[in-house]
Structure formats: C-alpha cells, structure tokens
Amino acid sequence: MLNFALEVGKTHTPEAVLFWFLAPLAVLSALGMLMAKKAVHSALLLAWIMISLAIFYIAEDALFLGIVQVVVYTGAVMMLFLFILMLVGVDTADSLVENIKGQRAASIAAAIGLAGLLTSLIGRANMGRSAVGLTGANANGNVQGLAEQLFTKYVWAFEVISALLITAALGAMVLAHSQRIRSRTIQRDQSIARFRGSSLAEAAGLPGSGVYARHNAVDVPALLPDGTPAPTSISAVLEARGDMIESGTFALQPKEEEEN
Amino acid sequence: MDISNYLYLSAILFTIGAIGVVVRRNAIVVFMCVELMLNAANLAFVTFSRINGNLDGQVASFFTMVVAACEVVVGLAIIVTMYRSRRSASVDDASLLKR
Amino acid sequence: MTSSHLVYLIALPLFSSAFLILMGRKADKWGHIFATLISAAVFGVGVSEFMAMHSRAGDMRAVTQHLFSWISVGTFQVDASLLLDQLSICFVLLISGVGTLIHIYSIAYMSHDKDRRRFFAYLNFFIAAMLLLVLGDSYLNLYVGWEGVGLASYLLIGFWNQKPTYATAAKKAFVANRVGDVGLSLAIMIAFAQFGSVTFDGVKAGVHGASPAALTALGAMLLLAAAGKSAQFPLQSWLGDAMAGPTPVSALIHAATMVTAGVYLITRSNFIFDGSSTARLLVVIVGGITLLFGALIGTAKDDIKKALAASTMSQIGYMILASGLGPVGYAIAIMHLLTHGFFKAGMFLGAGSVMHGMDDEVNMRRYGAIGKVMPITFATFGLGYLAIIGVPPFAGFYSKDKIIEIAFNAGGTKGIILGGATLLGAAITAFYMTRLMVMTFAGSKRWDDKAHPHESPVLMWLPMVVLAIGSVATGFLFNSGNSLVNWLAPVLNPNNVESGSELMKPIVVSSLALLAVILGVALAVTKYRTVPVEAPEDVSIFTKVARRDLLQDAFNETVLMRPGQILTAGLVKTDYFAIDGLVRLIGAVVSGTSTFLRRIQNGYVRSYALIMVIGALALIATIWVVTL
Numbered sequence: 006m007l008n009f010a011l012e013v014g015k016t017h018t019p020e021a022v023l024f025w026f027l028a029p030l031a032v033l034s035a036l037g038m039l040m041a042k043k044a045v046h047s048a049l050l051l052a053w054i055m056i057s058l059a060i061f062y063i064a065e066d067a068l069f070l071g072i073v074q075v076v077v078y079t080g081a082v083m084m085l086f087l088f089i090l091m092l093v094g095v096d097t098a099d100s101l102v103e104n105i106k107g108q109r110a111a112s113i114a115a116a117i118g119l120a121g122l123l124t125s126l127i128g129r130a131n132m133g134r135s136a137v138g139l140t141g142a143n144a145n146g147n148v149q150g151l152a153e154q155l156f157t158k159y160v161w162a163f164e165v166i167s168a169l170l171i172t173a174a175l176g177a178m179v180l181a182h183s184q185r186i187r188s189r190t191i192q193r194d195q196s197i198a199r200f201r202g203s204s205l206a207e208a209a210g211l212p213g214s215g216v217y218a219r220h221n222a223v224d225v226p227a228l229l230p231d232g233t234p235a236p237t238s239i240s241a242v243l244e245a246r247g248d249m250i251e252s253g254t255f256a257l258q259p260k261e262e263e264e265n
Numbered sequence: 266m267d268i269s270n271y272l273y274l275s276a277i278l279f280t281i282g283a284i285g286v287v288v289r290r291n292a293i294v295v296f297m298c299v300e301l302m303l304n305a306a307n308l309a310f311v312t313f314s315r316i317n318g319n320l321d322g323q324v325a326s327f328f329t330m331v332v333a334a335c336e337v338v339v340g341l342a343i344i345v346t347m348y349r350s351r352r353s354a355s356v357d358d359a360s361l362l363k364r
Numbered sequence: 365m366t367s368s369h370l371v372y373l374i375a376l377p378l379f380s381s382a383f384l385i386l387m388g389r390k391a392d393k394w395g396h397i398f399a400t401l402i403s404a405a406v407f408g409v410g411v412s413e414f415m416a417m418h419s420r421a422g423d424m425r426a427v428t429q430h431l432f433s434w435i436s437v438g439t440f441q442v443d444a445s446l447l448l449d450q451l452s453i454c455f456v457l458l459i460s461g462v463g464t465l466i467h468i469y470s471i472a473y474m475s476h477d478k479d480r481r482r483f484f485a486y487l488n489f490f491i492a493a494m495l496l497l498v499l500g501d502s503y504l505n506l507y508v509g510w511e512g513v514g515l516a517s518y519l520l521i522g523f524w525n526q527k528p529t530y531a532t533a534a535k536k537a538f539v540a541n542r543v544g545d546v547g548l549s550l551a552i553m554i555a556f557a558q559f560g561s562v563t564f565d566g567v568k569a570g571v572h573g574a575s576p577a578a579l580t581a582l583g584a585m586l587l588l589a590a591a592g593k594s595a596q597f598p599l600q601s602w603l604g605d606a607m608a609g610p611t612p613v614s615a616l617i618h619a620a621t622m623v624t625a626g627v628y629l630i631t632r633s634n635f636i637f638d639g640s641s642t643a644r645l646l647v648v649i650v651g652g653i654t655l656l657f658g659a660l661i662g663t664a665k666d667d668i669k670k671a672l673a674a675s676t677m678s679q680i681g682y683m684i685l686a687s688g689l690g691p692v693g694y695a696i697a698i699m700h701l702l703t704h705g706f707f708k709a710g711m712f713l714g715a716g717s718v719m720h721g722m723d724d725e726v727n728m729r730r731y732g733a734i735g736k737v738m739p740i741t742f743a744t745f746g747l748g749y750l751a752i753i754g755v756p757p758f759a760g761f762y763s764k765d766k767i768i769e770i771a772f773n774a775g776g777t778k779g780i781i782l783g784g785a786t787l788l789g790a791a792i793t794a795f796y797m798t799r800l801m802v803m804t805f806a807g808s809k810r811w812d813d814k815a816h817p818h819e820s821p822v823l824m825w826l827p828m829v830v831l832a833i834g835s836v837a838t839g840f841l842f843n844s845g846n847s848l849v850n851w852l853a854p855v856l857n858p859n860n861v862e863s864g865s866e867l868m869k870p871i872v873v874s875s876l877a878l879l880a881v882i883l884g885v886a887l888a889v890t891k892y893r894t895v896p897v898e899a900p901e902d903v904s905i906f907t908k909v910a911r912r913d914l915l916q917d918a919f920n921e922t923v924l925m926r927p928g929q930i931l932t933a934g935l936v937k938t939d940y941f942a943i944d945g946l947v948r949l950i951g952a953v954v955s956g957t958s959t960f961l962r963r964i965q966n967g968y969v970r971s972y973a974l975i976m977v978i979g980a981l982a983l984i985a986t987i988w989v990v991t992l
Contacts, residue, residue, distance in 0.1 A: 031278065051297045127269055
C-alpha cells in the first residue's frame with residue numbers, strides 16, 4: 006500500500022484512480038460520522054477518514070506527514086478518543102433530535118454557504134495555474150527536507166510548540182485530578198459498617214464460593230449446612246449471565262459411600 | 266487529475282466537520298468533528314505545499330498536528346471532568362450561562 | 365428713631381401660637397385664656413407705642429427696628445426690619461384691639477368645640493402674620509406676612525374641615541388668594557428690576573425717575589394682589605364661601621382686618637399710584653365695580669353671614685375706590701377701613717350671637733322678632749347698622765360721606781360716574797342692611813319651636829358692646845379737626861392734593877347721601893313687612909342672578925375652570941401619548957431588540973459555535989466579494 010501510494014504521485018492516472026476511489030469514501034465516512042447514533046461508530050469512521058488522508062498525504066509527496074498521521078492520529082489520538090468513550094459509556098446512544106429551535110436549519114444553510122463559497126474561491130484561486138510539485142524540494146528526501154525546515158527556519162515555533170505540548174500534558178493532569186473528599190475506606194470501616202447494617206447475618210462477610218472437598222470455583226455456589234446452595238456466595242453477574250453451575254451435583258452422598 | 270480536487274475534498278470535509286460541531290450534542294463526537302476540520306485543513310496545507318513546490322505547507326501541517334494533539338489531551342480531560350461532575354457528556358447540559 | 369419693642373408685637377403671638385400647638389391636649393384647659401392674654405398684651409404694647417409716638421413731633425414719629433440681615437446678595441440687601449409709623453399704628457391698634465375683643469368673644473363662642481385650643485393658636489398666628497404684614501418695612505417683609513395671613517385664613521375657614529364643603533371653601537379662598545399673590549410677587553420683581561430695592565423707602569426714592577409704564581405695571585400688579593386679598597373684582601368669589609369659618613373668624617379676618625390688607629397695600633404704595641394715573645384709574649374702576657357688585661349680591665342673600673360678607677366686599681370697594689382717587693383719598697380710605705373694622709366686626713359678632721342663640725341657623729327667613737329675646741345683640745347690631753348705612757353722627761356717616769364727596773370731586777365725567785356709583789351703593793347698602801335688620805330682629809317670629817333663642821353670655825356681648833361704642837364714636841373722633849387725616853399726613857403726603865374742582869358743596873353731598881339712605885331704608889321696610897319662610901321662587905331674573913352671586917362662580921367655572929381642566933386633560937394626554945409615548949416607544953424598540961438578541965444568548969455552546977460559523981461565513985463572503 007505504501008509503495009503503491011508512493012508510486013501514484015508520479016503519474017496522473019493512478020493518482021486519479023486512487024483519489025476517485027478514496028475521496029468519495031472519505032466524504033461518505035464523514036457524513037456517516039455526522040449521522041451515526043453511537044459515538045463509537047463515529048470514532049471508527051473518523052479513523053478511516055484519517056487513514057484515507059494519510060494515504061493522500063503520501064500520494065502528495067508528504068511521506069513523513071502520512072506516517073505521522075497514522076501514528077499520531079489514527080494511533081494515539083483516536084485511541085485516546087476510544088478510551089474516553091469507553092470511560093464515559095460506550096453504550097450511550099446520542100439522540101439526534103434537535104432541541105434548539107432553528108439550529109439545524111441554520112447550520113445546514115451556513116454549511117451550504119460555506120461549502121459553496123470555499124469551492125467557488127478554490128475554483129477562482131487556482132485558475133490558470135499548474136502545480137510545481139515537490140520533486141525538487143524532496144530531492145534529499147522528504148524527512149530530511151522537513152527536518153531542515155524545522156530546525157532552521159521554524160526552530161522558534163518548534164520550541165514554542167514543545168512548550169505547548171508540555172503545558173497541555175500538565176493541564177490535562179490538573180483537570181483530570183480529582184480531590185478526595187472523604188477519607189479512604191479501610192477494612193476497619195467496612196467491618197463497622199457491616200455490624201451497623203440492617204442484619205447481622207452478613208457480619209462475618211459473604212460466604213465464599215465453591216463446595217468443600219469436591220469442587221471449589223467462583224461459579225459454583227457454596228452449600229449451606231442443610232445442603233441448599235447459598236445465593237450470596239457467588240457474583241450476581243455470573244448468576245445473571247447464566248454461568249452459574251449447580252452445586253448440588255457435587256454434594257457428598259455419604260450413604261452410597263458407606264454401602265460401597 | 267486536477268490537483269485542486271484535493272482542495273475541494275478538503276473544503277467538503279471541513280464543512281461536514283463544521284456541521285458536526287454545530288449539530289451533534291455528544292461532546293466526544295463534537296471533538297471528533299473538530300479533529301476532522303483540522304485534518305481537512307491539513308490536507309489543504311499539504312496540497313498547497315505541493316502546488317507551491319516547497320515544504321512550508323507540510324511544516325505548518327506538522328505544527329497543526331502537534332497543536333491538535335495538545336488540544337485533544339486538554340479537551341478530553343475537560344470532557345472527563347464534565348462527565349464526572351454531571352454524569353453526562355452532552356454539551357447542551359452545560360448550559361448554565363443561558364438567560 | 366429706633367425702638368426695640370416692635371418685635372414683641374409679632375413674637376408674642378407667634379410664640380403663643382407655636383406653644384399652643386406644640387403643647388397639644390395638655391393646654392386644652394387654659395389655652396384660650398393664654399392666647400387671649402397674649403393678644404391683650406400685644407394690644408398693650410401697641411397702645412404704649414402709640415402713646416410714645418403721640419408724644420413726639422410729627423416728623424419724628426416713625427420708628428424702626430432692625431432684626432437681622434435676611435438676604436444679602438451682592439448689592440442687594442434685604443433686612444428683616446420693622447417699621448412702625450402713623451399708618452402702621454392705626455392697623456396695629458385695630459388688629460390687636462379688635463383681635464383681643466374677638467379672642468374674648470371666642471372663649472364663649474367656641475366653648476363647646478373640642479378643638480378650641482387649636483382655634484386660638486390659629487387666631488394668634490393670624491395676629492402675628494397680620495402684624496408682620498403691616499409692620500414690614502419692605503415689600504418682601506410684607507409678603508411674608510401676606511402669605512402668613514393667607515395661610516391663617518385658609519386654616520380658619522377650613523377649621524371645621526370635617527365638612528367637605530367647608531374644606532372646599534378654604535381651598536377656594538386659598539386658590540383665589542394665590543392668584544393675587546402672583547400679582548404681589550410680580551410687583552416685587554418689577555420693583556427690584558426697576559429700583560434695585562424692595563424697601564418702601566428704596567422704591568419711594570426711585571419712583572421719581574421711573575418710567576410711567578413701569579409704575580403702571582407695578583400699580584396694576586399691586587392692584588391684582590389687593591384684589592385677591594381684599595376680595596375685589598375679579599377675584600371676589602371666595603369671600604362668600606369663606607363664611608364657612610367660625611363667625612369670630614369672619615368678624616376678625618373676613619371683615620375687620622385681613623381683607624383690608626389690600627387697602628393697606630395701596631395706601632402704603634401711595635408713591636407708586638401717585639406717579640401713574642392709569643394705575644389709579646384701574647383702582648377706581650375695580651373699587652367702583654366691586655362696591656356695586658357686593659351691594660347687589662347683598663340684596664338677595666338669605667344667609668345672614670353671606671349678606672354681611674357681600675356687604676364687606678362692597679365696603680372694601682368703597683375703600684379701594686377712595687384710595688384710587690389719589691392723595692386726597694388715602695386717609696379717607698383708611699378712615700373708612702377703621703370705622704368699618706369696628707361696625708362690621710360688631711355686626712358679625714352680633715350675627716354670631718344670633719346664630720349662637722338659634723342653634724347655628726343662618727337663614728334669615730327663619731329668624732324674625734329676635735330683637736325681643738336678644739336685646740343686647742339687637743342694640744349693638746342696631747348701632748352697627750346705623751353706622752354702616754351712614755346715619756349721622758355714627759361712624760359710617762363720616763367716612764362714607766367723605767368718600768362720596770371726593771368721588772364727586774374727582775372731576776368731569778369720571779367724577780359724576782364715580783359719585784353716582786357711590787351714591788347708588790349707599791342707597792343699596794341702606795336697602796340690604798335694612799332688609800337684614802328687618803328680617804332678623806323685627807317682624808313676627810318664624811323659627812320653629814325647637815329653637816330657643818336666648819341672649820348670649822357676657823363674654824360674648826361685652827366685645828359687641830365695645831365695638832358698638834366704637835361704631836358710634838370713631839367717626840366723630842377721627843373727623844373732629846381732621847385728626848386722622850393730619851395724623852396720617854406725614855406718611856400719605858396730603859400736600860400733594862390736587863386742587864380738584866368742587867362739583868357740589870359738602871352739605872349738598874351729605875343731603876343727597878342721606879336722601880339715598882332714606883330711600884333705601886323706606887323701600888326695604890315696605891318690601892319686607894312680611895317675610896315668607898321659604899324664599900319665593902317666582903322672582904325676577906335679576907334676583908335669581910343676585911342669589912347666585914351675580915354668576916361669579918358660573919363665570920369662573922365656564923371661563924377659567926372648565927378650559928383649565930380641558931387644557932390640563934389635554935396636557936396630560938399629550939404627556940402620556942406624545943412624550944411618554946415617545947419614551948415608551950424607544951424603550952419598546954430597545955427592549956424588543958434585546959428580547960430578540962437575547963435569544964442568541966441561550967447558553968448552548970452549540971449555538972455559539974453556529975454563530976462563529978456564520979461569522980466565518982461572513983468573513984469568507986467578504987473575501988469572496990473583495991477578490992471578485
């Protein structure tokens with residue numbers, strides 16, 4: 006893919022094929038991202054758009070940026086997005102019903118105007134000019150060329166941007182830091198809470214799972230002295246999922262043993 | 266192929282991103298739309314670089330990426346803080362400034 | 365000369381008034397006696413000042429007292445100074461003397477009123493204000509007293525303000541007085557603008573070089589002030605309604621003293637009127653109209669107090685007319701003022717005595733034959749009656765005859781018209797006063813059995829007796845050897861007397877006047893031999909008009925009040941719709957725009973983002989247009 010993309014920049018037709026293949030897909034993905042109900046779908050579609058753009062960068066003789074796009078955006082930024090999505094709640098579906106009056110109509114009108122104006126401007130600006138191409142600029146290699154620019158002409162901006170990056174990292178830490186407003190709950194507190202509870206039945210803690218002597222696993226409930234399974238001895242999640250195994254099958258049958 | 270097609274694509278993606286920012290309510294999706302707009306701008310930069318035959322556009326694009334990364338870090342931290350305090354990631358819920 | 369006692373004339377009653385008001389109910393038991401004693405003390409100060417003045421030579425008689433510097437602005441200085449000269453002392457003695465008598469009378473008259481203390485406080489306040497009016501040495505000081513008596517008059521007319529009509533009467537008097545007060549304040553402003561001074565001396569000094577137009581304007585404004593305070597045409601309408609006040613108030617304020625303040629103002633300003641014949645003519649016209657106006661109203665009134673009020677108006681008309689005749693008339697006007705003060709106050713007190721005996725009945729058609737049950741009242745009232753109609757040798761004869769005489773002597777057609785008017789006024793006066801006497805004291809009794817007329821207590825008839833003596837004696841006293849005219853000469857400048865042509869010999873005038881009086885009396889006696897209890901309805905249009913005060917209220921209402929109300933309503937509407945409307949329109953536009961713009965600030969970050977997008981759109985559109 007990389008080599009193919011590197012090659013298409015050289016000739017017209019392959020680049021056109023690549024463009025006309027990827028660009029509609031990117032636009033469709035963008036529209037889908039706009040309309041997807043679930044944020045996760047939006048994130049995945051955005052990841053695809055970014056990969057498309059990375060390919061375009063490479064096709065446009067910007068090899069370094071293409072790689073960075075994949076690594077930084079698709080790799081780091083999108084993962085960060087997904088991580089936060091998971092944190093916030095992956096299942097929360099967004100209602101697409103607009104509740105600010107006139108917002109959607111005005112947005113679409115503005116967007117159409119924006120798109121129209123931009124395309125019209127691009128059409129006018131490019132009239133009668135042909136592209137120079139980066140063959141000359143990239144003569145010593147794209148990465149070397151960029152490095153030369155960054156560390157000579159743009160070195161000040163580069164330093165400033167590094168300061169920005171550190172500041173952003175610190176800012177994120179400050180923002181995400183939460184002040185503890187209660188003292189940490191220790192074992193002693195939990196014990197006191199159990200004894201202060203409505204019933205003393207669980208004062209000693211919940212019963213452990215498993216069946217003595219024959220089988221002990223988290224998915225098998227413990228048996229009470231009268232031979233019935235103890236419902237509180239296994240996780241409610243396992244019970245709800247139906248992953249619970251009947252403990253009765255592992256119960257001892259002393260009469261048979263005596264006889265055998 | 267006319268190289269300005271990239272620019273048209275950039276304009277369209279930018280517009281779609283703008284609509285998303287304005288229309289969507291989930292703060293994370295809004296953020297992703299901002300990223301889309303930045304990416305569209307990057308595409309335009311890269312194309313300009315190619316049109317003009319120098320690497321300045323690519324440098325600008327590179328800086329944009331760094332700034333976008335910073336922005337994502339801080340923005341997502343804000344979203345997390347907001348979610349923690351009001352159990353919602355909807356930008357409409359943070360509307361105490363109204364009236 | 366200066367004196368340090370003048371201030372007591374004002375300070376004593378002023379202090380007493382404030383004291384009685386501030387003491388509240390604690391002073392209820394002795395407040396009236398305290399106030400009467402204070403009034404008597406003021407009279408005592410007045411008499412002692414008079415004695416001192418009398419013992420000095422003619423041009424040394426005026427005394428002044430400088431109290432404090434009141435207004436000091438650059439070269440403009442107004443001091444609170446008092447001036448007691450021959451003119452003022454007449455008023456001081458009249459005000460404090462008659463005032464004290466009426467205080468005494470009121471002790472008994474108001475004995476059943478639970479607010480008697482307040483009444484006396486107001487009376488003392490009136491005495492203080494009236495004395496300030498006559499003692500001020502500048503127009504501005506006079507103005508303070510002028511407003512003070514207006515306030516006292518308002519308070520006392522509305523003393524029983526629990527009755528809405530009485531409260532309205534007080535308000536009417538106050539408003540009519542305000543119109544006159546505007547005249548006085550304008551006069552003060554003209555005086556200041558023209559002469560740079562508002563003291564009597566300052567204005568007098570400036571008069572010689574002043575333009576006749578300024579003097580005429582000044583005189584006209586002073587006349588307006590006098591008309592307001594003295595109930596002269598065209599501001600006369602309040603006096604009849606002012607009878608709503610307690611009868612002692614009517615006697616003191618609305619007969620003897622306050623209403624004559626206008627006459628005082630004109631005679632005090634004699635130097636101004638001397639300089640403008642136009643102003644004098646205006647004064648004479650106003651006086652002539654009012655004397656006939658009041659007399660005609662008097663013929664139709666059945667309310668004894670209103671008949672007397674109309675008579676007061678008419679008599680003050682005489683005084684104003686006399687003072688308008690120039691130097692020859694000022695002293696005569698003052699003489700009539702003083703004699704009138706005695707006999708009219710006496711008659712009002714008599715009327716009060718009758719009302720006291722008749723359970724506050726004021727309708728003369730329900731009196732009749734009261735002379736038998738109230739002999740002292742009848743006698744004192746009768747003496748006052750003889751004085752007012754001008755029967756020799758009673759007081760009114762001397763003063764009124766003089767007025768008729770100088771009116772005839774005014775010269776030419778003017779003299780004949782004025783003389784005729786005064787003569788006619790004398791005849792009508794005789795008619796309505798006789799009518800009043802006959803209806804009240806003579807004839808057969810027309811009161812119902814519930815009323816038990818009885819003679820009033822000694823505290824009431826004693827002042828009446830004193831005043832009756834005054835109405836008998838004062839005329840002769842003032843006239844013997846021209847004593848009053850000579851006494852007032854240093855103030856009123858009689859040396860200026862123009863040698864008017866003598867139309868008729870004084871004896872002829874006196875005979876004519878006496879003939880007119882006899883005619884009036886005879887007509888009244890024959891006409892009112894029998895008096896129906898209810899006022900007859902089938903009377904001539906003239907009687908009907910006279911009963912309605914010659915349509916003065918109707919005139920005021922149609923010409924002044926209704927257009928004023930329409931104007932006010934129009935202004936209110938203009939204010940509401942045009943001015944307020946404009947303001948409200950601006951407000952509505954701003955508020956509407958804000959309401960619209962506020963919707964943008966809906967607190968949703970997405971709409972702010974949309975606005976940013978639209979801003980970017982606008983920016984790009986601009987670029988698009990610029991690069992076109």
